[in-house]
Amino acid sequence: MENVPVQEPVLSTVRPAAKKTIFTKLKRDKWLYLLLFPGALYFLVFKYVPMWGILIAFQDYQPYLGFFGSHWVGVDNFKNFFMNPDFFRLLKNTLILSAYNIFFFFPAPIILALLLNEVRKAVFKKTVQTLIYVPHFMSMVIVASITYVFFTTEGGIVSELVSHLFGRQIDFLTSLTWFRPLIVMQTIWKETGWGTILFLAALAGVDAQLYEAAIVDGAGRWRQLWNITLPSIRSTIVILLILRMGASLDNGFEQIFLMTNALNRQVADVFDTYVYSVGITQGSFSYSTAVGLFKAIVGVVLIFGSNFLARKSGESGIF
Amino acid sequence: MRTNTVGGRMFDIINYILLSVFAIVTVIPFIYVIAGSFATSTELASRAFFLIPKTFSLNAYQYIFSTDTLFKSGLVSVYVTVVGTVVNLLFTTTMAYALSRRHLIGRNTVLNLVVFSMVFGGGMIPTFLVVKGLGMLDSLWAMIIPGAINAFNLIIIKNFFQELPPSLLESASIDGCTDLGIFWRIVLPLSKPVLATFALFYAVGHWNDFFSALLYINDSAKWPLQVILQQFVMMSQGTIGDASSMDPTFVKPPDQSVKMAVIVVSSIPIMLVYPWLQKYFVKGVMVGAVKG
Amino acid sequence: MNLNKSWKRSISACCLAPLMVSVVVGCGTSAQQGGTTAAGQPYTITIMSDSFSPDHTDPKSNPVIQALDKYTNTDIQIQWVPNSSYADKINITLASGSLPMVMLITDKTSSFVNAAKSGAFWDLTPYLKDYPNLSKANPIVLNNSSIDGKVYGIYRSRPLGRNAIVYRKDWLQNVGLSEPKTINDFYNMLVAFKTKDPNKDGKGGTYGMVVSKYAGPFDIMQTWFGVPNKWGQDKDGKLIPAQFTPQYLDALKFFRKLYQEKLINQDFAVFDSTKWNDPVVNKQAGVMIDVADRANVLLKTDPNMKLGIIGAIAGPNGLKSPATSGYAGFYAIPKESVKTESDVKKVLAFLDKLNDKQAQDLLWNGVEGINYTVQNGAAVATKQSDPDTNSLTQLEMSIPSELYTKAAQTDTSKLVDQVEQANEKIVVPNPAEPLLSNTYAQKGTQLDNILNDARIKYIVGQIDDAGLQASLDLWRKSGGDDYIKEINDAYTKVQQKK
Incomplete structure (x- = not known):
């Protein structure tokens, strides 16, 4: 600490025990506000100024007419959306797929990071880390086409294997039951390695002394894992989970779109693909904004709700 | 051991x-x-x-490398990635540090607004109009500034900062450090693995980004690599049916392999960043820093 | 192409010569809009169009643009936008309020239609007759590209009779058949391609025809059975969608037979369109139904194949082939950037001039001696991919016809042209092509999905006649009835005007 220069000791060290006025608090934290300022300005200009765009959900927005020239239609877009005979099917598909992802994909990078953390050969660890993060860079189009190559009934390796082993052919690509597992498998394959990076960074921060002390106490590998490693990344896991809840109605458009076909559409249709077909291809901005607004409201409720639950159970949550 | x-x-x-x-x-x-x-x-x-x-x-690579545009656009991508990542880290860490101090008045309001902006957004056209209004069109800054902070990253970095031993910050401030000094001399050096991680996240984001180039850059000399490469893919793709707006007699490049070569050319440079950053992930970095 | 669309959209960017950076989209200082400053000075015209090319020569040093400037006495300033993201760019451009003087419109999206109906674009209908080339535009295509009968843009022409059957001629010889004329012949060809070892490898494993996810082949084959091209007329002259004609079921039963007898690939419902050529090249499948020029693409992958092309197959009503829309986008003229009637006339005169033989040659081949030479009447490009001309070909409208010097033709490419020309006489146009429906604008994709899904489920045997009927009813209930009504209303209106 001897490197730290002594600057204005008066301000930061004077701490009257009595309650301070707001003004003195603000003055005490002036440097913090200076640090906060650029970021806050960014959010104001690039996130909050364009926020008027949400209002077009209540319009029949036409780019050429602009915000002030377009007609106001009240809640018509929402009515159309909720009255849509497909609404509940879309909601169900979206939520089930999200649940699959949270249960099966979300833990994958954590487990993998813990396994990697147990590896003591640095070269092996680095090599594995580097290899598993490669698929993140493959486009979804390629992933979908490789999936086809493996799973097609016209000579796909997996398909052939299954029919040899079980004596019957399963058409994974058009099957209603296999659609969701297939999507989750793709995600696990593609994003697990990438997802470990964050946890490995968190693990890098664990104090090695804690392990030494545990070993002295006679703790085995499992005890160390449970008592030291896992708790040290717990808050990161909780935050990621909370933020993930906010995206419960987002399934990622491209992957689903690429894996959808006439025979599995019934389970494959989700809000994101629906918005694509009504909003983007048909150029109906207002309608897709309305759907987006619905998703956002659900997302905010879920984020703050799960954050509340997390804090109730003693976690620090996102705040 | x-x-x-x-x-x-x-x-x-x-x-x-x-x-x-x-x-x-x-x-x-x-x-x-x-x-x-x-x-x-x-x-x-x-x-x-x-x-x-x-x-x-080597047909696919010969085809892709037949134009010197590729090199130029590569430089654009490198510039945007490097400058963009520095800007990202600067904006994100400063804000994250301020928000990590629980006693800051207004902190919760700002955090709420940040979380809110993660789910609610104005959309493509309103954002475009802001960028246009700021006169950033056709400037490489348009590919950097509008994405200066990712709210998701901000919250996680803030969380990491919050996890730093409070005693450390306390003692520093008793030693007479201002918040600026604590941030620069203690918090950042202690957060190297975190900084490396988010540098990687941001850099990959910039490298793969082509949507902001589409929206904000009209000048072909400023096209980033991804745009050029996607054009190669489009050209090499056989077009189907009447939907094609490419003339039927248009001479298409020879190979399906172009698509794959494009993935190789576009991803290998950025993939090399990670192994290089891995040295910051070594365990005990933090402890060493504290003791030092 | 369905698959492309998704990520096309996520792709990006647009380009433009450094010179004119401020002119077009969104950077618009409106002072930059075209206009003659003094007599004889070149008129500045800004254009926004799509591009497939990764690189463009700086317009200041591009000999082709200079030659075009000179030929048309114009200062041409083009903003190239990658084709993959063109739709987004149109919307942004419309919203930004700074429009180019000539703007390519790729689809009649609701945002364009609405802008046109709000008076954002010039109605060009009354002017076209005054221009030597534009006046000779094909009336069918002009009608197709119009919005409820009003022409808002100069179309880029494409062959109307582009749909055809491409098959392996060598296989047909091997199985001892002659070119199919009737549906029955066609069926026999597929059977022979499956059973009679057409590739002479003694192994089998071949099937007749390869079909992909893309619905095109079924749409084309349907017309052989007398199913109209998307919309037909009943005896009262009302328009009815193809799926409600009695012949539709005949066609579907035929497709189902092909599927059940494994004459088409069993995984067609998931078969990626970008791999469509592979089974033919790979000696697995012998037939493909798509655009005639598919043959050229196939030959590029394997030049040793012998391919035949058939324009159409005779069904109960004789030879039929569905007409394409005949155009790929059109160039519209915004009122915001082209303010007066005299300016519109100048821009139209310029577009008209681009259809002269000389300008067509410049757009397609570039400058003779620099970008290409002529040998034996055929154009020979000096470079395989030329940044001077790569994107300019996109400006080729070819009205009334393609006049530019073509590259030397192969036997197959000659055949492609012949088939396309012959097809023009038997094409079945879609009477609803220029008509608009609000319901379809909103729910079109879902309606199309219901229909295509039902067709595929019927073919693979997941639903029977009753199930098909249920799907058609669902189609009607999900907005189909409104769609039919709106199209018929629009149709009557246009008919009354005539």
Whole structure:
């Protein structure tokens, strides 16, 4: 600490025990506000100024007419959306797929990071880390086409294997039951390695002394894992989970779109693909904004709700 | 060192096997892509999957590298990635540090607004109009500033800062450090693994970004690499049916392999960043820093 | 192409010569809009169009643009936008309020239609007759590209009779058949391609025809059975959608037979369109139904194949082939950037001039001696991919016809042209092509999905006649009835005007 220069000791060290006025608090934290300022300005200009765009959900927005020239239609877009005979099917598909992802994909990078953390050969660890993060860079189009190559009934390796082993052919690509597992498998394959990076960074921060002390106490590998490693990344896991809840109605458009076909559409249709077909291809901005607004409201409720639950159970949550 | 029991050794063996299998399974398709980029179109059509091409062909790469635009656009991408990542880290860490101090008045309001902006957004056209209004169109800054902070990253970095031992910050401030000094001399050096991680996240984001180039850059001399490469893919793709707006007699480039070569050319440079950053992930970095 | 669309959209960017950076989209200082400053000075015209090319020569040093400037006495300033993201760019451009003087419109999206109906674009209908080339535009295509009968843009022409059957001629010889004329012949060809070892490898494993996810082949084959091209007329002259004609079921039963007898690939419902050529090249499948020029693409992958092309197959009503829309986008003229009637006339005169033989040659081949030479009457490009001309070909409208010097033709490419020309006489146009429906604008994709899904489920045997009927009813209930009504209303309106 001897490197730290002594600057204005008066301000930061004077701490009257009595309650301070707001003004003195603000003055005490002036440097913090200076640090906060650029970021806050960014959010104001690039996130909050364009926020008027949400209002077009209540319009029949036409780019050429602009915000002030377009007609106001009240809640018509929402009515159309909720009255849509497909609404509940879309909601169900979206939520089930999200649940699959949270249960099966979300833990994958954590487990993998813990396994990697147990590896003591640095070269092996680095090599594995580097290899598993490669698929993140493959486009979804390629992933979908490789999936086809493996799973097609016209000579796909997996398909052939299954029919040899079980004596019957399963058409994974058009099957209603296999659609969701297939999507989750793709995600696990593609994003697990990438997802470990964050946890490995968190693990890098664990104090090695804690392990030494545990070993002295006679703790085995499992005890160390449970008592030291896992708790040290717990808050990161909780935050990621909370933020993930906010995206419960987002399934990622491209992957689903690429894996959808006439025979599995019934389970494959989700809000994101629906918005694509009504909003983007048909150029109906207002309608897709309305759907987006619905998703956002659900997302905010879920984020703050799960954050509340997390804090109730003693976690620090996102705040 | 850790205890070496029989169970521990068994665990190690299984662990090594599991990790090796997963690594192989994840990397094989990429090898296929590399192999495919060196294969002839006939081979790509006739073999569903292979890891070594029978006939080795450089056609796809010759085609892609036939233009010096590729090099120029590569420089644009490198510039945007490097400058963009620095800007990202600067904006994100400063804000994250301020928000990590729980006593800051207004902190919760700002955090709420940040979380809110993660789910609610104005959309493409309103954001475009802001960028246009700021006069950033056709400037490379338009590919950097509008994405200066990712709210998701901000919150996680803030969380990491919050986890730093409070006693450390306390003692620093007793030693007479201002918040600026604490941030610069204590918080940042202690957060190297975190900074490396988010530098990577941001850099990959910039490198792969082409949507902001589409929206904000009209000048072809400023096209980033991804845009150029996607044009190659579009050109090499056989167009189907009446939907095509390319003239039927248009001379298409020779190979399906172009698509694969494009993936190789666009991803390998950025993939090399991670192994280089890995040195910041070594355990105990933090403890060393504290003691030092 | 369905698959492309998704990520096309996520792709990006647009380009433009450094010179004119401020002119077009969103950077618009409106002072930059075209206009003659003094007599004889070149008129500045800004254009926004799509591009497939990764690089463009700086317009200041591009000999082709200079030659075009000179030929048209114009200062041409083009903003190239990658084709993959063109739709987004149109919307942004409309919203930004700074429009180019000539703007390519790729689809009649609701945002364009609405802008046109709000008076954002010039109605060009009354002017076209005054221009030597534009006046000779094909009336069918002009009608197709119009919005409820009003022409808002100069179309880029494409062959109307582009749909055809491409098959392996060598296989047909091997199985000892002659070119199919009737549906029955066609069926026999597929059977022979499956059973009679057409590739002479003694192994089998071949099937007749390869079909992909893309619905095109079924749409084309349907017309052989007398199913109209998307919309037909009943005896009262009302328009009815193809799926409600009695012949539709005949066609579907035929497709189902092909599928059940494994004459088409069993995984067609998931078969990626970008791999469509592979089974033919790979000696697995012998037939493909798509655009005639598919043959050229196939030959590029394997030049040793012998391919035949058939324009159409005779069904109960004789030879039929569905007409394409005949155009790929059109160039519209915004009122915001082209303010007066005299300016519109100048821009139209310029577009008209681009259809002269000389300008067509410049757009397609570039400058003779620099970008190409003529040998034996055929154009020979000096470079395989020329940044001077790569994107300019996109400006080729070819009205009334393609006049530019073509590259040397192969036997197959000659055949493609012949088939396309012959097809023009038997094409079945879609009477609803220029008509607009609000319901379809909103729910079109879902309606199309219901229909295509039902067709595929019927073919693979997941639903029977009753199930098909249920799907058609669902189609009607999900907005189909409104769609039919709106199209018929629009149709009557246009008919009354005539």
